Amino acid sequence: MLAIIEKYGKGEIDVQIQQVKQILEFLIGISSSENDTASIYEVRQMHESLFPPRGGLTDFFIWANDYDERVRFNEPLDNIKKDIHHILHDALDKNV
Secondary structure (H helix, E strand, C coil): CHHHHHHHHCCCCHHHHHHHHHHHHHHHHCCHHHCCHHHHHHHHHHHHCCCCCCCCCCCCCCCCCCHHHHHHHHHHHHHHHHHHHHHHHHHHHHHC
């Protein structure tokens, strides 16, 4: 996700780019023994802050004049967003 939003969102979603970097740094800093519910919940909160009701990654998409090209560009990002959402929510459900 970071590579995609850095390539296509510079100047537009710089705050969210920095937040994604912070999430990655947080995840790198967690040892495998620390993967408890509190850590997962914190990452989930950080991730959810990327998607405010307006702006941020909520409204972000890659523009191309050609519709089929636009769909092709945005599909990987949409899939990554869905996968991360499911991973974070499934992890919390298993730990509760």
